[in-house]
Amino acid sequence: LYIRRFVLLSFVVCLFKAMEDDQKPTQSVAFKKRSTSRQHGVSMRKRYGSDDSSSDEEESCVFSMIKQRKMNPMVQSTLKNNAKAEKQGDLSAVKFSYASSPLEERAGPSDMGATLTDQRETERDKDARAQFERAQKLQKDRKTKGDDKLYQGINAYGGYIEKKDSAAGNAFSGVFCKGPLRAPEFVRRSVRWDYRPDICKDYKETGFCGFGDSCIFLHDRSDYKHGWELERDWEKGRYGKDDEDVHKYEISDEEEELPFKCLICRNSFTDPVVTRCKHYFCEKCALEHSRKTMKCFVCQKNTMGIFAPSKEHISRLGNKHNKEQDVSDSEGLDAEDVFVMDNKVALVTGANKGIGYAIAKGLCKLFTGTVYLTARNEELGKDAVVRIIAEVPKRVCKELRFYQLDISDKDSVIRAKEYLMKEHGRIDILINNAGIAFKCNSTVPFGEQAFETMKVNYWGTKQVCEQFFPLLSPHARVVIVASQLGLLKKISNEDLKKRLESADLKMENLNSIVNHFVE
Structure with a gap:
């Protein structure tokens, strides 16, 4: 209603002015559509309400008061952004063109990115070394041009004692450097991954995969040589000669079903055992894991700490040497009773008779390494070797040797140590059996009996341990035979x-x- 009245009133006023000014040159009348907002209409109504008292000779100036709006952070508007967009032009007019370069050079840097810098860390001009260099330059300028007494920042302070190192030397030596060191800028790397993404790592290392046939990776145990190994074979003339035997790397069906390395230590089996869930481990690894938890290392099933010797692994290792079958036929031993240790060394002290003789004889039946039978009396020791050879015609041991050793004599122990070090470089099984005991009806004085007994049983055994312990290999075994008379009770x-x-x-x-x- 207000808008209609305003339009009608405007039309009447313009008509009266045109009639009064008919003598003057005619002027064109322009009509402009006003804003439809209520506030603008009210202001216009108030303005024209006071025009009745105005005379023709008076001229009035009409202006609108702009009301300042209080800034409200909760109110957002895009009016300013639209105005800027109109000034800048229509964004849709921007066109993109894709054209190839007529040059024959490849795209990108000419050095193929070899000198690209990595700016993920602190910028090069803002790191500790750059600050140190600027401080050095300021100190040098102050000496030559004089101190201008201006504050240059906390990093511009320098010491009064001149350092001989350069900026690079200080940064890399870490003596006077503050803050992190500057990393190298240009690094070229040639990387070859050990395992391709499509090869199962567990199966390649251990021969076992928990996913079985459902594993999405390839179960491949092929071995590939590195580049330096191929170059070495080529220089020595061995390149390609090892591939003449086509059956060298064939794997039988029986061997493929069993893992060839322990699933815990990832090394070859040592005394292999199997759980109730048919997972294979070294005996030592299985016992150490069972101390922490009774669950299987692979499938997390409760094993109750029960392990059984893996006859399959032991028989496979035995078939490699074709020795366990002979022992089983002659002695009635199972394959699980045989210890396959071809290159290992066992030494028994005081083995010419008694317990030591029985231990050496048992090692010849079960131990595939080298057995050393030692005794103080050389004649009795060699006779013991002859008797064992006669009593055990089909021996498993690689070799049975005699070595004269008096554990109460330090020089004799040192000679034995040097001999073993030269021949084998280690000891895998050390059995301290040597010892003496006087008979009850002996007429030797008690003081002399005590001295001779302790000289062999205590000081001699201690001497052997001190000299031979440095020769023990990893996971070696040490046995000390003692008497019940030594019990604390x-x-x-x-x-x-x-x-x-x-x-x-x-x-x-x-x-x-x-x-x-x-x-």
Whole structure:
């Protein structure tokens, strides 16, 4: 209603003015559509309401008051952005063209990116080395041009003692450098991954995969030589000669079903065992894992800590040497009782008779490595070797040797150590069996009996351990044969028993106890 009245009133006013100014040159009348907002209409109504009292001679200036709006962060508007877009022009008019370069050069840098810099870390002009270099330059300028007494920032402070190192030297030596070191800019790498993405890593390393036939990766155990190995074979004239045997790398069906390495340590099996869920481990690895949890390492089933010797693995290792079958026929032994250790060394002290002789004889039946039978008396020791050879015609051991060894003589022990070091470089099984005991009806004085007994049984055994322990290989075995007379319950002296039972007992304390007993 207000808008209609306003339009009608405007038309009447313009008509009256045209009639009064008919003598003047005619002027064109322009009509403009006003805003339809209510506020604008109200302001126009107030303005024309006061025009009735105005005279023809008076001229009025009409203007609208712009009301300032308070900034409200909750109110958002795109009016300004639209105005800017109109000034800048229509964005849709922008066109993109794709054209190939007429030059024959390849796209990108000419050095194929060899000198590209990595700016993911601190920029090169802002790192610790750049700050150090700027500080050095400022100090040098102050010496030559003088100090202008202007503050150059905290990093511009320098020491009063001149350092001889350069900026690069300080940054890389770390002596005067502050902050992280600058990484190298240009690094060219030639990388060859050990495993391709489509080869099962577990099956390649151990011969077993928990996914079985449903594994999406290839079960391949092929071995590939590195580049330096191929170059070495070519230089030595061996390149391609190892491939003449086409059956060299064939794997039988029986071997393919069994893993060839322990699933825990990823090494060859040592005393292999199998769980109830048919997973194979080394005996030591399985026992160590069962101390932490009773669940299987692979399938997490509860094994209750029960393991059985893996007859399949032992028989496979035995068939490699064709020795276990002969022992099984002659001695009635199972394959699981045979220890396959071709290059290992076992040494038994005091093995010319008694327990030591029986141990050496048993090793000849079960141990495939080299067995050393040692004795103080050379004649008795060689005779023991002859008797074992006669009693065990089909021996598993690689070789049975005799070596004269008196454990109470330090020089004899050192000679044996040097010999073993030269021949084998290690010991895998050390059995300390040598010892003496006087008979009850012996007429030798007790003090002399005590001295001779401790000289062999304690000091001799201790001497052998000190000399031979450095030769022990990883996972070696040490056995010390003792008598029941050495049990603590046999000791009547309560004070001595407490000293021997103490957890803080050391070798020095034990030596003093033995010396006191002998004295």
